[in-house]
Amino acid sequence: MPTQAISTNGSFEQPTDRATPAGIRVLTGTVDTIGIPKIISRNAELYGESKPAGYVYKVVCGAVRAYTVLLDGRRHIDAFYLPGDIVGLGVEDVHAFSAEATTRSKMLIVNRSALLALAERNSDVAHQLWLQAAREKQSVQRRLLMLKLTAQERVVAFVLEMAERMSARNLIELQMPRRDIADYLGLTIETVSRMLGHMQSTAAIEMQTSRRITLRNLSALNRRW
Amino acid sequence: MPTQAISTNGSFEQPTDRATPAGIRVLTGTVDTIGIPKIISRNAELYGESKPAGYVYKVVCGAVRAYTVLLDGRRHIDAFYLPGDIVGLGVEDVHAFSAEATTRSKMLIVNRSALLALAERNSDVAHQLWLQAAREKQSVQRRLLMLKLTAQERVVAFVLEMAERMSARNLIELQMPRRDIADYLGLTIETVSRMLGHMQSTAAIEMQTSRRITLRNLSALNRRW
DNA sequence: CGCCGTCTTGACCTAGTTCAAGGGAGGTGG
């Protein structure tokens, strides 16, 4: 039941608030105040695609994947949510994606309509909603660009993205299996594995375990694109 | 100088207001009222990447491409804007992409800060900003999914998208060259050409000219994904 | 200690790119 993150930490708690853009402080602050803590076990569903969007979640520790399944059965992962991120907050009243914890995770849960009602009265919160949506759009746009790169470059981009999103600059504790990474990058698990292997053989990274990566030669990685 | 669209229409004007989601009426209505008309010639730049976002544009007729150039020189087209669409409206004060007319186009231009000031006073307009951003995010997410499909499926998706976005259900007047389509779909122009050729040979579509496509067998196209 | 899910590695295969060579259609000048 305990995951990598837990066993390596010794404790279930993690340092959660990495560099948060000042912009969304109001939103996240509100969630912190009125959010109700809940533990989500690995692979448990937060909500399902096209289900009513009743709640908004903030990741305290662990990680969440938002995904959809294509007609041919392949799975597309739209986003990973890491500690500090807000999940499930959109204009639509139904969810566009399903969301599951990739690992045993701790969340703060807030009633969505309560948050929206707040925005209606507080123009500042309303502005934060816009900021949040715009931010999310930008991050999807970055992903769009990523999918045009080579397999090598995508995996590098992923590793760098994770390094940036986890406060620890050089040590990455991956909170998801290869399968999730592959479905996120639009590659196969074999290719992801090969590219990581290659990066290790060129001493750009070092893998203590398959989930634990240390960046060794950041500049060699960055020059890629 | 005259483009395909003009020569086939006989006139420069086009029926511009296709099915507009009721949500953004307030925004587009405002732009319609206070926007100043301007003609943009083919390949002319509306604004450049990382330049200050001074103006917001509404496409009256023609089309706009938003793009960025990768380090290796390849061009990524992030979006096409067609008549009725709003271009250049984000939270950021600098543009994330460059924007050019793919064909001689007519725009309505509005001062961005004027629009934002309006939103600050009018909570309804503020809500429209959120809606607009969320809508844009959704459309990028759809594109993300598209890039995971096969070449065949991507081209089909593109044709269907264009058919849907241009009011004429079955006749498509492409406002952009193959190069743009390829850079939008993450394919080469050769592959785009081949896939269209194949769709024609199977009688799914008919190409009167390379820019003018009639949908012949919609169900055959749709069953793809 | 042995099982099972996850990850790696190798050998082949295919979708799509690359390279190369024509074929139109529109526009311009003689």
Added chain:
DNA sequence: CCACCTCCCTTGAACTAGGTCAAGACGGCG
């Protein structure tokens, strides 16, 4: 009015990045 020119598009042939298939290897947990 025609000839030419240029840009855009199509088509074919060879090549390659990444996928598929098939064995293992590792490591955590009972």
